Amino acid sequence: MADTYTRDELEALYPLGTVNVQVDDDVRPMDEAEWDAWIEQQVGTEKPQDDA
Amino acid sequence: MTYPWSSGEVLTAADLNAYAGLVLVKTQTIGTAVSSVTVTGAFSSTFQNYKITVSGGSSSGDNPLYFQLSPAYGSQYYYSLIYGSYAGGSPANANGSNTTSIVYVGGGTDMTANFEVMNPNDSSRTTEVVGRCRYSTVYGTVVGHIPIAVAYTDFIIGPAAGTLTGGTIRVYGYNNG
Numbered sequence: 010m011a012d013t014y015t016r017d018e019l020e021a022l023y024p025l026g027t028v029n030v031q032v033d034d035d036v037r038p039m040d041e042a043e044w045d046a047w048i049e050q051q052v053g054t055e056k057p058q059d060d061a
Numbered sequence: 062m063t064y065p066w067s068s069g070e071v072l073t074a075a076d077l078n079a080y081a082g083l084v085l086v087k088t089q090t091i092g093t094a095v096s097s098v099t100v101t102g103a104f105s106s107t108f109q110n111y112k113i114t115v116s117g118g119s120s121s122g123d124n125p126l127y128f129q130l131s132p133a134y135g136s137q138y139y140y141s142l143i144y145g146s147y148a149g150g151s152p153a154n155a156n157g158s159n160t161t162s163i164v165y166v167g168g169g170t171d172m173t174a175n176f177e178v179m180n181p182n183d184s185s186r187t188t189e190v191v192g193r194c195r196y197s198t199v200y201g202t203v204v205g206h207i208p209i210a211v212a213y214t215d216f217i218i219g220p221a222a223g224t225l226t227g228g229t230i231r232v233y234g235y236n237n238g
Binding site: 014023027028029030031032033034036039047051054055056 | 089090091092093094095096097098099100101122124221222223224
């Protein structure tokens with residue numbers, strides 16, 4: 010079973026203001042509500058594993 | 062005029078329209094550290110079916126890529142991935158029903174994708190997606206169904222986890238002939 014991300018780890022990895030959303034050529038940082046929902050969605054996702 | 066062309070023949074617009082194969086509809090450069098990319102104006106009544114490729118970029122993790130028509134119109138996406146591992150073992154399945162996207166249309170740290178979308182702009186037919194996915198030890202093919210018949214023009218892609226940086230999304234239409 011692969012190790013998974015906690016919310017604290019994700020907040021450290023992707024601080025507010027560092028994650029963007031894009032529509033065509035318009036790229037903008039997530040606002041706090043979007044970022045909070047996105048971080049919550051990422052909790053429990055698997056951490057990268059080393060390739061063989 | 063009938064293919065193959067002969068030396069000296071003059072090709073008309075009708076000839077070119079009839080014999081074009083894949084037509085590049087839209088090219089979209091991916092920004093930095095984006096969680097999703099919405100591509101507008103990709104689908105129209107000019108083409109029934111499409112090929113979408115993603116290449117040249119990177120992902121913050123080794124994850125699969127998801128695809129969503131926009132707007133999503135609720136949680137009615139269905140998909141099944143049959144995959145194996147380069148390390149061996151038996152084939153396995155990953156699937157989703159009543160979800161908001163089709164996952165596994167691409168993936169990897171270089172986030173590549175090459176999948177096909179059938180009928181996205183035809184409000185009389187539902188949309189099907191066929192693709193392949195490689196990330197981590199997962200090597201597989203996915204089939205998805207979006208049973209909401211709407212004339213979609215836009216779509217969204219993004220990594221199932223983490224962010225994307227750089228690379229290009231290309232949308233091609235299959236000439237209806």
